[in-house]
Amino acid sequence: MDDHTIALEPLTAAAFAPFGDVLAARGAADMVINGGLCDRFHDLADVQVLGEGARAGISLFRSRARTLPYRLDLMERHPLGSQAFMPLGPAPFLVIVAPDAGGRPGRPRAFRTAPGQGVNYHAGVWHGVLTPLVDGATFLVVDRIGPGENLEEVVFETPYVIVG
């Protein structure tokens, strides 16, 4: 592979830890509530809301599908808040992130989710736009609502290509 080709990795909490949190109801529940009838997987994400007059909000995103190989020509980040994406169905999606390299994205990494996994990007983490692999996929999004400039975008002169 050339140096602008990125191979997909499976999404795991350990691999994703530098970028944020993986949301999943896996393993033993943190609490069992409602008279033993409900498992609670508790407080899975660091929901970050920075700046005066800001708060966490809930939105729904419904996106067109992407296909592999995927041409990655833009990444973005939100300096003032985290952003969580949880799919409302079992279809996997692509999670593309990059370490910061002097105020621009470094070499990206790309993850394919397993059914039931979502992610929470921490504040300031470079990521791709929402990239589901099925059309019309809907996601619950928890992110910062408030004043201030909370979006930085970088367009790549030479796009990366994500391969499956």
Added chain:
Amino acid sequence: MDDHTIALEPLTAAAFAPFGDVLAARGAADMVINGGLCDRFHDLADVQVLGEGARAGISLFRSRARTLPYRLDLMERHPLGSQAFMPLGPAPFLVIVAPDAGGRPGRPRAFRTAPGQGVNYHAGVWHGVLTPLVDGATFLVVDRIGPGENLEEVVFETPYVIVG
């Protein structure tokens, strides 16, 4: 029906407005983002987080199913924060709420969701525990994480019966 029998209603934003918000990707999107490929249904819920040292958190709940007729013998409320429930699949669930009547739940109302609908109970709103109609249903929950007493429960001497 006797006065302890409650008939299910369809969940609509108007009917639910006294109790909280309906979460759904319906109608025209509030914004179209990501180069026209993604609909954003923006800021659908009033996420309420009251008290010192508290914040919004994301959890996942996985619950056993209930069946109709459903015997409602307990309601609860969270005075310090809202609590949102969004199903991660299409199966409907029961949403049971009640107006306050002098510090106790008044006569409950019960709603059956349509596929793709979730709810956000506002702070202090009496509601039933999570009652999916299919086993193992998983929900994303956004609620208050923090110190303080944020749970009141009332057990009914004479249970209500929710009928379909």
